[in-house]
Amino acid sequence: AVAPAAPNMSSKALSPLVGAVVSPGDSVLRLPDTGAVRLGRGVQPEEGVVTATRAGALRHTAGKFWVEGSARRYTPAVGEPVLGVVTERMSEFFYVDVRGSCRATLPALSFEGATRRNRPNLSVGSLVYARVVEASRDYEPTLSCTDADGKSAGYGALTGGYSFEVGSGLARVLLGRPRCALLEALGRHVAFELAVGLNGRVWVDTASPQTTILVANAIANSEHLSAAQAVGMVEAIFKRAKSGQ
Numbered sequence: 301a302v303a304p305a306a307p308n309m310s311s312k313a314l315s316p317l318v319g320a321v322v323s324p325g326d327s328v329l330r331l332p333d334t335g336a337v338r339l340g341r342g343v344q345p346e347e348g349v350v351t352a353t354r355a356g357a358l359r360h361t362a363g364k365f366w367v368e369g370s371a372r373r374y375t376p377a378v379g380e381p382v383l384g385v386v387t388e389r390m391s392e393f394f395y396v397d398v399r400g401s402c403r404a405t406l407p408a409l410s411f412e413g414a415t416r417r418n419r420p421n422l423s424v425g426s427l428v429y430a431r432v433v434e435a436s437r438d439y440e441p442t443l444s445c446t447d448a449d450g451k452s453a454g455y456g457a458l459t460g461g462y463s464f465e466v467g468s469g470l471a472r473v474l475l476g477r478p479r480c481a482l483l484e485a486l487g488r489h490v491a492f493e494l495a496v497g498l499n500g501r502v503w504v505d506t507a508s509p510q511t512t513i514l515v516a517n518a519i520a521n522s523e524h525l526s527a528a529q530a531v532g533m534v535e536a537i538f539k540r541a542k543s544g545q
Contacts, residue, residue: 315328315329315330315358315360315365317358318358318359318360318365319357319358319359320357320358321355321356321357321358321469321472321473321476322352322355322356322357322358322367323352323355323473323480323526323527324352324353324354324355324524324525324526324529325351325352325525325526325527325528325529326351326352326526326527327349327350327351328343328349328350328351328352328358328365328367329343329349329350329365330348330349331345331348331349331350337363337364337365338362338363338364338365339364339365339366340364340365340366340367341354341366341367341369342354342356342366342367342368342369343358343365343366343367350365352367353367354367354369354469354523354524355367355369355467355469355470355472355473355523355524356368356369356467356468356469356472357469357472367469368469369467369468369469373399373400373401374398374399374400374468374498374499374500375400375401376398376400376404376432376435376441376499377432377435377498378432378433378434378435379431379432380431380432380498380499381429381430381431381455381475381495381496381497381498382398382404382429382430382431382432382443382497382498382499382501383398383427383428383429383458383463383495383496383497383499383501383502383503384396384397384398384404384406384427384428384430384443384497384499384501385397385425385426385427385428386406386422386423386424386425386426386427386428387403387424388403388424389422389423389424392407392408392409393405393406393407393408394406394408394422394428396428396430396443398441398443398497398499399465399499399500399501400441400499402440402441403440404432404440404441404442404443405440405441405442405443406428406430406442406443406444406445407442407444408420410430410433410443410444410445410446411445411446411452411456412445412446412450412451412452412456420445420456420457422457426457427457427458427459427463427503428443428445428455428456428457428458429445429454429455429456429457429458429495429497429503430443430444430445430455431443431444431445431447431455445457454495458495458503460505461493461503461504461505461512462503462504462505462509462512462513462516463501463502463503463504464501464502464516464520465500465501465502466500466501466502466519466520466523467500467523468498468499468500469523470519470522470523471496471497471498471499471500471501471502472498474494474496474502474519475496475498480527481527481528481530481531482518482519482522482527482530482531482534484531485530485531485534485535486515486518486519486534489534489538490506490511490514490515490538491506491507492504492505492506492511492512492515493505493506502516502519504516504519514537514538514541517537518530518533518534518537521533
């Protein structure tokens with residue numbers, strides 16, 4: 301699609317949101333009356349502005365704007381948080397599935413307080429929240445369950461709760477700052493723990509299995525909703541839950 305725009309304007313002049321995570325319904329471009337700009341997937345013109353139609357990062361190149369949505373396969377990047385599943389135990393490390401083209405390695409000593417005599421007892425199928433510390437096309441990515449200061453900082457094995465998969469675009473929205481409207485709305489109704497990996501896995505836990513599933517479904521169903529629609533959905537869900545329907 302082609303929409304009007306001022307000629308010879310930079311991407312940042314047209315939209316300061318280039319590179320930022322946007323949600324469906326967000327206004328991402330305000331278009332002047334002259335010139336033209338090419339629009340790709342995930343955006344559409346609407347009454348003088350361009351709005352996002354899916355969650356993801358707003359991109360621009362060669363005069364074209366689009367929203368980079370959910371990727372089918374995760375490409376590890378240093379510093380990113382991931383939720384992985386242990387697939388094999390070795391003597392010095394664990395193999396972990398991070399939804400990428402190959403397994404990641406998680407050294408047994410990359411946990412706060414871990415020593416050769418005191419190692420984490422992870423079994424195949426264990427869920428771990430970690431960050432990527434090494435990533436290359438030439439070898440397997442390496443994970444760590446500590447921050448740069450060697451502290452756990454929320455990383456480590458996750459027990460209980462419920463894990464599920466979402467698109468990478470929604471994962472970025474959930475990790476955004478300030479906290480997204482969906483999570484703010486959920487927090488007004490229920491206390492919950494949440495871990496989000498940029499590899500498209502989410503873990504949630506609450507005081508009861510029923511509430512955990514309720515929160516997980518709300519998150520999963522919000523992927524193609526605007527912030528206002530997501531908040532409305534949460535309010536409707538908890539209104540029905542309170543009425544016993």
